Amino acid sequence: MLxxxxxxxxxxxxxxxxxxxxxxxxKALLKEGHTIHRLFFYGDGVFNLxxxxxxxxxxxxxxxxxxxxxxxxxxxSVVCIAAGxxxxxxxxxxxxxxxxxxxxxxxxxxxxxxGQLIEAxxxxxxxxxxx
Amino acid sequence: xxxxGLEAALAAGAxxxxxxxxxxxxxxxxxxxxxxxxxxxxxxxxxxxNHLKMTNALPLFGIDQIYTSQDDLNDFSLQLEELALxxxxxxxxxxxxxxxxxxxxxxx
Numbered sequence: 001m002l003x004x005x006x007x008x009x010x011x012x013x014x015x016x017x018x019x020x021x022x023x024x025x026x027k028a029l030l031k032e033g034h035t036i037h038r039l040f041f042y043g044d045g046v047f048n049l050x051x052x053x054x055x056x057x058x059x060x061x062x063x064x065x066x067x068x069x070x071x072x073x074x075x076x077s078v079v080c081i082a083a084g085x086x087x088x089x090x091x092x093x094x095x096x097x098x099x100x101x102x103x104x105x106x107x108x109x110x111x112x113x114x115g116q117l118i119e120a121x122x123x124x125x126x127x128x129x130x131x
Numbered sequence: 132x133x134x135x136g137l138e139a140a141l142a143a144g145a146x147x148x149x150x151x152x153x154x155x156x157x158x159x160x161x162x163x164x165x166x167x168x169x170x171x172x173x174x175x176x177x178x179x180x181n182h183l184k185m186t187n188a189l190p191l192f193g194i195d196q197i198y199t200s201q202d203d204l205n206d207f208s209l210q211l212e213e214l215a216l217x218x219x220x221x222x223x224x225x226x227x228x229x230x231x232x233x234x235x236x237x238x239x
Contacts (some may be wrong), residue, residue, distance in 0.1 A: 006237065008132060042139070043132050043239070083135060114142035121235045122148065129238045 003029055004124040006040045006117065009131030010047030011055075011062040019048055022130035023065055030073055038120040039070070039077040041109070045131065046079050046089040051106035067107045077109040078116045133161050134182045136239025141185070144192030151196035151229060152189070154218060156203055161186060162214040187215060200226060 007022045009015040029036060041048055048066050055061035070077045079089060084105070085098065091111050092103035105111060121127050136158075143150055154162055164183060189197065201220040204211060211220050221229065230236055 008239070043135050080135075082138065114139050115146065117139060117237075118143050118146045118148060121143075121237060122146075124235075127235045127237065129236075 001034050002037050002123070002125045003034055004038045004040065004120040004127045005036065006042060006127060006129040007045035007048060007131060008043040008129065010044040011053065013044050013047070015131050016062075018131040019045070019062055020060060023062065023069065025128065025130070026069060026075075036073070036075050037124045038116065039066075039075055039109075040117045040120055041077070041079045042083050042117065043080075043131070044087070046084045046087050049077075049079050049106040049109050050089050050104055052104045063106050070107055070109065077107075078112045079105060079109050080117070081111040081113055084111055132239040133158065134179075134185070137161075137182060137185055137189075139237065139239065140189065140194060141192050144189070144194045147193070150194060151198060151233070152194060153226070153229070154197070154199045155226075156200075159199055159203055159207060159209060159214070162199070162216060162218065163209070164213070164215045183215060189216065198226075198229065 005022055005026055007019060009018040011019060013019075026036060026039065047053075048062055050063060053063050055064070069075065081094065084090060085094065089105055090098065090100060090103045091105040094111055095101065095103040110116075140150070140152055161183070189195075197216045197218040198221050199211075199214065199218040201222055204220055211218070
């Protein structure tokens with residue numbers, strides 16, 4: 001089945017376990033042979049792909065875990081560009097455009113608009129929101 | 132997530148998606164037209180800009196199915212007449228029916 005996951009919660013927020021749930025759900029989907037059409041990071045969810053996070057030893061490194069999952073399975077991953085800009089999650093070109101020192105978007109995720117969420121909702125058989 | 136949910140709704144409207152919006156629980160306060168926020172109060176009590184103007188734009192984007200929950204209104208002692216956009220108040224069974232008829236539900 002074709003799934004899209006929408007992630008609203010970030011690491012170290014009050015609902016950070018929700019973000020971990022989303023990650024584990026995504027892994028379980030792939031393990032069961034389902035297809036992930038897209039991951040859409042919205043709201044505080046954009047922090048999951050903040051490359052500047054330094055996770056203390058022994059704690060779960062959510063950005064790293066998401067990054068590994070996305071790269072290993074070549075998952076289409078989109079970070080909302082407006083939600084990211086508000087919260088300081090930018091790629092290099094956005095950082096330049098907003099006159100910030102450097103980008104901090106982790107890995108190959110796209111910074112893109114809400115159209116990607118709408119398209120994913122229209123295309124996928126199931127859309128699951130976390131957070 | 133109030134404002135960002137609204138932005139998603141407007142985006143869906145721009146893509147001509149057939150949709151209904153449900154204001155449930157505390158989200159109902161977003162429709163209270165007497166709310167005072169940073170944009171119209173000269174104090175720093177609130178750090179957020181009021182997005183009721185944006186909410187009021189929903190019909191312009193072809194989004195005219197606006198609902199709320201009668202139970203939640205009762206919980207907050209709010210009257211339907213106090214809310215912007217004239218939502219339709221639904222009972223739990225009606226809410227369930229509306230949601231089970233939807234192909235996709237996005238929550239914010």
